[in-house]
Amino acid sequence: MAAPPNAVEERLDSVASSTAPVIKFENVSIAFEDKAVLDGISFHLPRGETKAVFGVAGSGKSTMLKLALGLLKPDAGSIYVLGNDITQMSEEELFDLRRKVGIVFQESALFDSLSVRENVAFRLIEEGDISDEEIERRVREVLSFVELEHTLDKFPAELSGGMRRRVAIARAIITEPEILLYDSPTAGLDPVTSTTIVELIVKQRDVYKTSSLMVTHRLQDAFVMASHYFDRQANQMRRLPPGARGEVPMSFLILRDGKVIFDGDAQELAHSKDEYIREYIS
Amino acid sequence: MAAGDLLSNIELISPSQFAKEKIQAVQDYALLSARAVVNLFRRPLYVADMIQQADLIGVGSLSIVLLTGFFTGAALALNSANTLQRFGSLTLIAQLVSVSMVRELGPVLTALMVAGRNASGMASEIGSMVVTEQIDAMRALGTDPVKKLVTPRVIATVFMLFFLTILADLLGLFGGAVLSTLSFGIDWHQYWSSGWQILVFQDVFTGLVKPVLFGFIIATVGCYYGMSARGGTQGVGRATTQAVVASSLLVVVVDTVVTRLLMTVFGYR
Numbered sequence: 001m002a003a004p005p006n007a008v009e010e011r012l013d014s015v016a017s018s019t020a021p022v023i024k025f026e027n028v029s030i031a032f033e034d035k036a037v038l039d040g041i042s043f044h045l046p047r048g049e050t051k052a053v054f055g056v057a058g059s060g061k062s063t064m065l066k067l068a069l070g071l072l073k074p075d076a077g078s079i080y081v082l083g084n085d086i087t088q089m090s091e092e093e094l095f096d097l098r099r100k101v102g103i104v105f106q107e108s109a110l111f112d113s114l115s116v117r118e119n120v121a122f123r124l125i126e127e128g129d130i131s132d133e134e135i136e137r138r139v140r141e142v143l144s145f146v147e148l149e150h151t152l153d154k155f156p157a158e159l160s161g162g163m164r165r166r167v168a169i170a171r172a173i174i175t176e177p178e179i180l181l182y183d184s185p186t187a188g189l190d191p192v193t194s195t196t197i198v199e200l201i202v203k204q205r206d207v208y209k210t211s212s213l214m215v216t217h218r219l220q221d222a223f224v225m226a227s228h229y230f231d232r233q234a235n236q237m238r239r240l241p242p243g244a245r246g247e248v249p250m251s252f253l254i255l256r257d258g259k260v261i262f263d264g265d266a267q268e269l270a271h272s273k274d275e276y277i278r279e280y281i282s
Numbered sequence: 283m284a285a286g287d288l289l290s291n292i293e294l295i296s297p298s299q300f301a302k303e304k305i306q307a308v309q310d311y312a313l314l315s316a317r318a319v320v321n322l323f324r325r326p327l328y329v330a331d332m333i334q335q336a337d338l339i340g341v342g343s344l345s346i347v348l349l350t351g352f353f354t355g356a357a358l359a360l361n362s363a364n365t366l367q368r369f370g371s372l373t374l375i376a377q378l379v380s381v382s383m384v385r386e387l388g389p390v391l392t393a394l395m396v397a398g399r400n401a402s403g404m405a406s407e408i409g410s411m412v413v414t415e416q417i418d419a420m421r422a423l424g425t426d427p428v429k430k431l432v433t434p435r436v437i438a439t440v441f442m443l444f445f446l447t448i449l450a451d452l453l454g455l456f457g458g459a460v461l462s463t464l465s466f467g468i469d470w471h472q473y474w475s476s477g478w479q480i481l482v483f484q485d486v487f488t489g490l491v492k493p494v495l496f497g498f499i500i501a502t503v504g505c506y507y508g509m510s511a512r513g514g515t516q517g518v519g520r521a522t523t524q525a526v527v528a529s530s531l532l533v534v535v536v537d538t539v540v541t542r543l544l545m546t547v548f549g550y551r
Contacts, residue, residue: 071422095424098421
């Protein structure tokens with residue numbers, strides 16, 4: 001059997017050393033126009049872990065991400081982000097907390113009147129006390145991370161869907177957030193571009209050890225993430241050696257009718273006896 | 283589709299629900315307006331955005347405002363001349379144009395022009411940002427969209443409408459002068475002299491207070507409808523129309539109230 005990759009070993013050490021959850025939902029409920037979207041859900045995201053969130057359309061996955069960022073307030077329950085109960089925080093206090101959390105929206109949500117450079121640098125420019133040289137250096141650094149350095153002066157309308165998604169990732173990670181939220185990052189993309197995005201997410205997980213919640217419809221993306229690690233030397237994603245499956249910090253959460261019906265790792269998901277889950281993953 | 287099907291698709295709202303929604307809308311508008319003002323005293327101030335908006339709103343509206351002012355003054359002179367001639371008071375034409383333009387028509391027509399052009403622009407721009415999640419993205423990136431988008435538009439509109447109104451007043455007087463001179467043989471210098479002398483402090487004050495209020499109304503209403511846009515491109519279109527209708531209507535209603543109020547304050551004739 002091949003020796004366990006160094007990245008995986010480091011990852012395991014890191015996760016073991018810090019188990020405090022970075023996100024915790026406690027009996028969270030929210031309804032829109034009297035229709036319950038989330039109905040008393042509870043789960044937590046341990047530091048360093050990436051949790052893939054599944055559910056049919058309209059099951060409240062994107063709502064969950066917006067709740068985690070304080071963009072929506074729940075009707076009931078508590079949400080803790082980095083130890084802060086965000087349901088009790090004002091919008092002004094949330095602005096400070098959001099500097100530690102990055103989000104990639106489903107349709108990228110890039111500012112269409114700003115260039116790629118200005119989009120990616122937005123948060124740094126808003127902070128106001130960073131020099132232009134430093135901003136330029138960091139923008140180039142994150143754009144090179146997503147391999148889009150050549151698009152600096154382009155506008156979002158000039159980019160393909162996959163490129164916009166990668167710029168959105170660059171914008172989310174420029175301040176090195178402790179938590180990343182991905183809303184269907186591969187939706188509507190071709191398989192090759194999807195693999196590129198998945199590789200970037202795995203790289204973010206394994207190299208920068210960022211805790212993440214990833215909403216997705218594509219089960220295969222999450223299974224790829226659970227069965228691969230990022231090899232820093234080769235600068236590419238590699239399959240875990242046989243027997244090492246489950247050793248990367250990856251878990252799964254499934255929503256149904258506003259409730260959490262599964263929260264566990266890939267092994268538990270694969271061996272679930274629940275009929276709905278078996279049908280979902282088949 | 284049959285008429286029955288169409289009717290069954292129309293959602294009926296109870297009167298109490300309707301009233302609740304309207305009160306909620308007024309409350310949201312008041313809160314947005316208050317936040318736009320309070321943000322003036324909180325950093326960062328987004329001066330560059332204010333200048334950009336001032337250029338878009340002020341310089342961009344200059345041509346329509348000047349043309350509206352000129353032709354309103356000319357039409358006013360033309361309409362008044364007929365009546366004044368009957369009483370042998372044609373020389374009063376400059377006074378009539380001057381007082382009407384400065385106190386009423388200049389501020390109101392300029393505001394209506396700017397409302398048509400800019401309230402719609404603000405509602406559609408901000409509305410598009412709402413439906414494409416750009417506003418959520420801005421909040422997620424730690425920036426207050428009210429501070430970044432609404433406050434600069436309010437300041438720029440108030441500031442520029444003030445000066446646009448002065449220019450519209452001047453062009454109105456000029457339009458009246460051109461028409462009076464060419465059509466009725468009024469002496470150019472006499473026109474300007476009597477038009478100038480009739481104006482008192484109350485006229486000018488009334489004419490300059492109104493654009494400040496109208497500018498605030500246009501920008502806050504435009505931004506409010508933009509921020510409230512829901513339902514994709516159709517929702518943005520609806521928000522744009524509503525912004526123009528509501529801001530224009532509010533301008534004429536507030537105009538009447540303010541005119542009455544200032545008349546009372548000044549014990550005006």
